[in-house]
Amino acid sequence: MELFKNINVDWMGKVWLFLSASLVLLVVGWFSVLQHGGFTYSIDFTGGTLIKVKTAQKPDVDRLRDALKQSLGAADVTRFDAEEKNLVQIRMKKIESEDSASFQNLGQNIYDALHGILDKAKVQGKQDLNRVGIDQLAATLSESRVLENMGRLTAGATIEETQRVYRELAETIVNHRTDRGGLITDIGQLGSLPGISNPVLGVLKQHYYPGSFTVLSVDSVGPKIGKELQDKATKAVFFSLLGMLVYIALRFKFAFGVGAVIALFHDVLITMGLMSLLGKEISLIVVAGFLTLVGYSINDTIVVFDRIRENIKLNRADTFRTIINKSINQTLSRTVITSGLTFISVFCLWLLGGETLDGFSFVLVIGIIIGTYSSIAVASPLTYLWMRYLGTAKEKKVYKFA
Template sequence: MELFQNSRIDWLGKKWYFLSFSLLFSVAGVLSLLFWHGLPLDVDFKGGTVVRIRFAQTPDTGRLRSAARTAGLKDPRIQPYGVAANNEVLITLAQEQTREAALDQGRAAIVSTLERHYSAASTEAAAGKLDLDNAGRASLAAFLEQANPEHLDTEAAAAKYQAQAQAIADFKDKAHGGLLDSIESLNGVADAPVVAALRQGGYLSGFNVRNVEIVGPQVGKQLRKQALLATLYSLLGMLVYLWFRFELIYGVAAVVAVFHDTLITVGAFSLTGQEVSLTVIAAILTLIGYSMNDTIVVFDRIRENLRQARREPLADVVNRSINQTLSRTVLTSGLTFLTALSLYLFGGDVLHPFSFALVVGILIGTYSSIAVAAPMLVAWQERRAGSSRAAELPAARRAKA
């Protein structure tokens, strides 16, 4: 399918506009990384505790922050999570709160803060009682065995109440997403004496801890190093491949273009204040391969055209090659971009950083194949040949069948 038939766009004639665009966004990203926002890192890289909590009612983030300050938690990050109707938030403790000695205290500190300052039940009403919204099977079974509402002997009580606790936990988690509407909703799930005991000795806090992620500072530091090495090794591998497949200048031009893409994508995260996580690194590595593939398509057409027009001005050969591959570039990049954009708009908070990296990277990667990599080949030849405009760029080795 040809979208652009016989196009004659003078891409190299616009190289200074492209250079200005690249410099503007590259410099803005570098300045943001060095002096303005830095590079916001997710808990994966800096270490910390992230707790995902679901509330019975729409959570008041202002009240949550006030409760955290009252409890002495330093600069927790509180943000909505997932679909708004689920009433979920992520609470992330600052790195200072999650040193090795305190890692196991992260979840307890957040839960304790919510119980004291955000619980649906008053402190007096909850004193000495079991929080049924956050009680697991083991704590439910222990409570029932101690209360023994059905007056069973010790051996029978253990088996009976463990089965009752399992039924209650399954009903709460699978049917109600971790939160009970009321203790009376357990009628029919557990025996009447058990429900009566829970009504007397338990309460509903109105929130449920759904998930806890803890990453130590040492692990975060190691992950940062491995992410950087993965990116650098991928660039080096691409350079070696293109050196072997084409010529060194092709590899250098492609790697510079991909580095340009990575710099602008990371700079976009810094400028917008979005955190870089392991999934973002995965997206960047994906974009390195995607951008490199797009660049190779253009280079391959340049190489083939050089074999057929050895005396034609190099700029004309490059322009013609870009125009010949333009339909393919727009179709493949356009469809991929629409997919990434759909993820960004409708994928939810979990996929938001990943899809943002893809959206920015696909746009910049497609642009750099035309506006950065190809002009570098011409600039290299012009510098090498002085005033000569002949197409003397090496056509490279013919690929083996």
């Protein structure tokens, strides 16, 4: 399938236009990096704690930020995801200790602090229904003997049967809570669930209250681990680029390797600059996205380089500039079709993948666009310029220059 038939674009005639466009993107993106004092790193690299909370009502972020800064030393409190979901992200400062006791106490301290802010006025002596587990909930219901009093369990029921029935009742409530994002806002609404009668609601209201929030996750990384992960991520990207240089230099010529690796740096640096410009943070999954981008981008570049090598053998009378133009034009349909289909896939992943995959899919969405552009307009022109001005006399004889 060919999208472009008999195309004859003088790509090399526009080389300075392409390089100028790349320079503008680099300057804009990295000006943002300098303006923000560097990148925003996730706790994977900085160390610290990231807490995600869902609230029943629209959260007062300023109030939460001020209160948590005083009580826990929270570094930042922000909203994330769709506004109607009432989700809040709390970033704690770096933790000094990495012992297990510190991590175990952290979750309780966070809950207590949020409880003091959001649920302080709730009835005392009761437990938060949004925090209780299945076993504890089943035990509370069993101790009340509510099903026996209703006649749903007879005096002759075995201990195993009694435990099973109460556990199923507790599972129904907890599963309903999970389906609602971990938050039950009104105990009375549980009356619509199978097996939840008014006497059961009465027991629940006697022992529990519907909390105004739920802690969705608490992720902690110690400072030593964070530094180690940052070092390993940097090395992973560096060695992947070095490996590409060696591979292409051996398969083609050193000049081709230089052009390809500079184009890869171009793709990564522009994408990183745009991430800073748009306020995206760098996490481990984002690094995975960059490594995926490096592999994908080099694949497109190799396709063009392969065609250049073939055309040099077939068209010995043509200049290197003519051969590059012809090779790019011949592979353009394949490049656009492949990149276009991949872009559709990762765009859907970015659109529908949720918060967890946002960074990874965003890198690929931007990276595929930039990578496709660089395979056409950056890698080959840079190879040409290197060969023309820094190539050996033998290379200049093989790759003819007008």
